[in-house]
Amino acid sequence: MNKLFGIVFLAVVSFSYPTTQILAQSECFMQGNDGRNIDLSRLCGDGQNNTQTKPRNPNFFSLPIKRRIGGTPTVDVTFNGKHRYEMLFDTGASSTVITADMAEAMGVKKEREIAARTAGGIVTAYLGRITSLESGNLAQKNLVIGISDHMDGLGLLGQDFFGNYDVTIKKDEIVLRPRSASKK
Template identity: 45%
Template sequence: MAMKRIIGTSIALTGIVLGLSLVPTQAQQSCFLEGANGQNIDLGHLCGNGDSNTSQPTASPQVGVFTVPIKRRHSGIPVVDVTFNGQHTFEMLFDTGASGITVSTDMAKTMGLKSEAQGLSQTAGGVVSIGLSTVSSVQAGELTSSDLQVAINPSLPIGLLGQSFYGHYDVVIKQDTIELHTR
């Protein structure tokens, strides 16, 4: 009889402890209003974070932040996928020291780009002659820009994604992604 009472009490206490651990606290509710009687009113559906009664808040994308996945690194520089005109995707260096977008002659040929003008470019290897063209769109990760000028550099084995694409954003380079924050 005493053993049944101990087991019954243990089960009841376990049920109370487990039941209390499932009740969300104010710290777990990220969006609530305290009513006149002191009761919390869940406003999760208004705050855009889904069901705030769960202990794990639902992640929502940050407004004004665009991410670009890093595929790998070349000499420490992030390599990202860049899509031109919605149809041609190439690996390019995310070059924070480049003022514009530069593609190789092979990339330009694949896209069917023709030089509209000629110019000179100061590179790490010296001054080189380049062709200039325009693309209708450039996309990297979640960010797309329209009507951008690109340089066609015959001496590059890989393209450079430079400031003309992301220069009006604050850039945060992380381990596996690049974040572009609207200023």
């Protein structure tokens, strides 16, 4: 049985942007007004996909949606440069939370016990530390994340990863744009 705690959804406002060129990692495409991607890789250089390459356009990041579970998008997340898991993109989760099985497989130690407030009530959880977390072409380093013995299946990718960005959830991708200081 899949027990998911802490899933609270916030309304995400989607804006219609004029045709924009998107350069993510070594991918090169243009997104038309209809939301479809147009491949421009033959115009953008060597066409090699090097996942270590920083995005050429720092004005936004793109996380491909793998699938949806009950309408909630899932994305692939890489921990510590080598452990890849599908996770729920949870706009209502303040922290990224992994299952106890995921923590064990990655060697993430439970450093501190906490009482976590979730949609299902207050539960015991733990804090652990990871050196890196990456999804799409966005990466964060040295994060403290939650570890839950009460979750099975997928973990939650939370606000500690994308909270400094304006979020647009599209059909096939999640676009993150850094908030400008003037909008705070």
